[in-house]
Amino acid sequence: MxxxxxxxxxxxxxxxxxAIGVCAPxxxxxxxxxxxxxxxxxxxxxxxxxxxxHRAAPVQYLRPEISGLVLGALxxxxxxxxxxxxxxxxxxxxxxxxxxxxxxxxxxLGCPWRAYLRLAGGDGNAMAGIGGLAAGIALGxxxxxxxxxxxxxxxxxxxxGWIIPALMLGLLALLLWAPxxxxxxxxxxxxxVFFSTQGPGSQHAPILVAFVLALWMGYxxxxxxxxxVGAIRDLILMRDAHLxxxxxxxxxxxxxTNVALGxxxxxxxxxxxxxxxxxxxxxxxxxxxxxxTLAGGCPGRQLFLAGEGDxxxxxxxxxxxxxxxxxxxxxxxxxxxxxxxxxxxxxxxxLVVSVMIGLTMxxxxx
Amino acid sequence: xxxxxxxxxxGLSCPEPVLxxxxxxxxxxxxxxxxxxxxxxxxxxxxxxxxxAGWRVTGHDEGDGLRVMLEK
Numbered sequence: 270m271x272x273x274x275x276x277x278x279x280x281x282x283x284x285x286x287x288a289i290g291v292c293a294p295x296x297x298x299x300x301x302x303x304x305x306x307x308x309x310x311x312x313x314x315x316x317x318x319x320x321x322x323h324r325a326a327p328v329q330y331l332r333p334e335i336s337g338l339v340l341g342a343l344x345x346x347x348x349x350x351x352x353x354x355x356x357x358x359x360x361x362x363x364x365x366x367x368x369x370x371x372x373x374x375x376x377x378l379g380c381p382w383r384a385y386l387r388l389a390g391g392d393g394n395a396m397a398g399i400g401g402l403a404a405g406i407a408l409g410x411x412x413x414x415x416x417x418x419x420x421x422x423x424x425x426x427x428x429x430g431w432i433i434p435a436l437m438l439g440l441l442a443l444l445l446w447a448p449x450x451x452x453x454x455x456x457x458x459x460x461x462v463f464f465s466t467q468g469p470g471s472q473h474a475p476i477l478v479a480f481v482l483a484l485w486m487g488y489x490x491x492x493x494x495x496x497x498v499g500a501i502r503d504l505i506l507m508r509d510a511h512l513x514x515x516x517x518x519x520x521x522x523x524x525x526t527n528v529a530l531g532x533x534x535x536x537x538x539x540x541x542x543x544x545x546x547x548x549x550x551x552x553x554x555x556x557x558x559x560x561x562t563l564a565g566g567c568p569g570r571q572l573f574l575a576g577e578g579d580x581x582x583x584x585x586x587x588x589x590x591x592x593x594x595x596x597x598x599x600x601x602x603x604x605x606x607x608x609x610x611x612x613x614x615x616x617x618x619x620l621v622v623s624v625m626i627g628l629t630m631x632x633x634x635x
Numbered sequence: 636x637x638x639x640x641x642x643x644x645x646g647l648s649c650p651e652p653v654l655x656x657x658x659x660x661x662x663x664x665x666x667x668x669x670x671x672x673x674x675x676x677x678x679x680x681x682x683x684x685x686x687x688a689g690w691r692v693t694g695h696d697e698g699d700g701l702r703v704m705l706e707k
Binding site for chain 2: 277351353355357358413418419420421422423494496499502503506507509511564565566577632
């Protein structure tokens with residue numbers, strides 16, 4: 270278990286980041302959408318679509334990567350005695366923060382992971398997103414410095430910690446079984462479960478490869494405490510580059526892998542699943558960065574915590590799932606053409622809500 | 636020996652444990668700080684930050700969490 274012990278040193282985030290940076294472009298090569306080897310926001314959006322929480326036909330698929338990330342973290346936590354079921358730290362607020370975070374991410378078209386992966390694929394628009402992400406995290410740091418807190422978790426019955434992993438197993442079962450319950454008057458199955466026949470939702474790597482690679486990434490990330498938002502937060506807050514080195518490793522490894530696989534295409538226009546509106550790319554990720562910081566970590570980190578038994582992180586993940594459904598149903602998600610008609614209103618509302626949360630939440634026991 | 640101060644950061648989300656311990660260490664300057672904390676991320680972060688600032692770290696498992704002593 271030499272690798273495992275290395276994962277808890279300063280090399281942990283770097284090794285994890287490098288693994289993600291290699292796996293993500295590989296998954297693109299094997300069928301996932303461009304610069305979207307792994308994206309927690311986009312994949313949650315696809316799962317929401319598959320379950321019928323929105324009806325945007327091009328983005329419906331039960332992405333096995335999300336299940337793999339959670340179950341990989343669960344495996345690591347069980348093997349290393351870190352599976353600690355817990356809850357009680359403002360779960361409803363975390364659910365709302367999940368909705369806000371995905372509203373911002375679907376304005377930019379990617380979570381922080383995809384922002385870094387887009388940059389490593391040559392998409393110059395990612396710079397506005399990463400700039401916005403850093404701005405949002407800096408705003409979150411201001412609230413943390415003022416004493417922001419969502420309060421303490423407390424130990425919970427074991428069953429509580431198994432709810433999100435069980436949900437992930439259920440999603441995998443639905444993917445493999447692929448039932449399509451609804452039917453047209455002609456008798457053609459329509460779903461749910463819905464599966465895109467064109468667009469990003471129809472592009473995916475083989476199920477087993479996607480699941481196993483995500484399982485591995487989840488295992489590594491749980492052990493190394495990998496977090497793409499904590500990376501920038503800790504740099505601002507404590508001048509601590511421990512996690513930030515992991516982000517640099519993601520970008521470096523993905524850049525090299527993209528070049529090796531012929532996937533590196535530098536430029537701003539005609540980038541895969543991206544738009545060129547700098548202002549809203551920036552503001553979308555400002556919202557995401559703020560919401561992730563207030564919730565304690567990036568969407569990947571929330572999945573890993575949920576795998577460790579943190580039911581409050583699970584509530585955040587459910588907020589992302591439901592929020593993705595709401596954002597698409599209300600035409601707020603961006604497309605290659607630019608922000609959706611109601612996207613800016615959603616981002617502004619999300620910023621107002623997140624700032625209100627930042628201003629009002631304190632640990633009552635402090 | 637100087638009296639030992641105690642701080643409980645169990646159950647708090649990242650980065651609150653390390654922030655509170657960091658504030659307490661700066662306020663203390665030198666001496667002894669006993670920290671009640673969760674295993675995992677909070678433990679790793681607090682040990683890393685404390686050692687970087689020159690504090691000696693010793694600790695043991697308490698069953699429902701960890702008890703770590705920081706000394707300088």
